[in-house]
Amino acid sequence: MEARHWKPLDDKKVECGLCAHRCGITNGRTGICEVRKNKDGKLETTTYGVVSSMGPDPIEKKPLNHFMPGTRAFSFGSIGCNFRCDFCQNFSISQQYTKRGVKQVSPVEVPLLAQQYDCQSISWTYNEPTIWYEFTLEGCIQAHKARIATSYVTNGYMTEEALRELAPHLDAMNIDVKAFTDDFYKKFSKSKLQPVLDTCMLANELGIHIELVMLLIPGRNDAPDEIKKFSQWVLNDLSPDTPVHFSAFHPDYKVLDIDRTPTKLLDKAHGIAKDAGLRFVYMGNVPHRDEENTYCPDCGQLAIKRMGYYIMKMKHDDGKCTNCGASLNLVIDPFK
């Protein structure tokens, strides 16, 4: 099927405008993501409706702690990625480029599956959703028709034009900020930092609920000065209320020689972000810590007690603290 967001160049070459790579693709070849192909001077998507994994998850697993807390998200993933992170924590799906074992799903089935599994939202996750944009866009439109909310779990490399088109149909984004240096992005992900920051700022401006995740990899992106700069950027260019998750790395894919992130390193990052003035900071992949709970940033009252991906207790008044009335930046009903 013909792709969206591309333009023809000379000699049947095309330029894809879906992500910041803006691949120039010659006839018969694919872009970096390997799922968008130039066929006779037209760009086609080769993974429309191609689902490699799907199923219900707690929304907290995305992780989204402030978006419809305590509800379930029906999750869809396809194949491929536009990044080549050597530390990928999900490589069996995201670095898979064959269609072995996949299922074909139509957009109208998207909300039906969510309803069948008692899910209040759908989530495009497991692999990078941007690269099967056409299907995720149509799936989001169908979901909204059924009053099912929508979210993207993404590396944030989408172009401005693609995000502006998707935004009216997208309620939340969990965006990976993999590091706060361009060197890291170039060296370990074969990409650039600035487009990711631009996506975060545009999504925020367009009114999409965003939460950020930084996977802390010992020795690569954990310098206190880098965490401080990242936190100050969130504070100044996004909002002090933007939830930030520091997540623990485990050795995987091509990086087997770096140990799992020690908890003390996550503690340090958490402290730096709080000291910078961020109001909702979490730790990921280390369950049963106080830092998985949501506290009112003004009076300190416990609002949401979690155990891993599960809510043990929730106390708020339409997203506000029941003690002092401060906003907890919770999206309870995105259709309100």
Ligand code: SF4
């Ligand atoms: S979506 Fe794929 S083809 Fe398009 S610019 Fe990104 S990597 Fe290249």
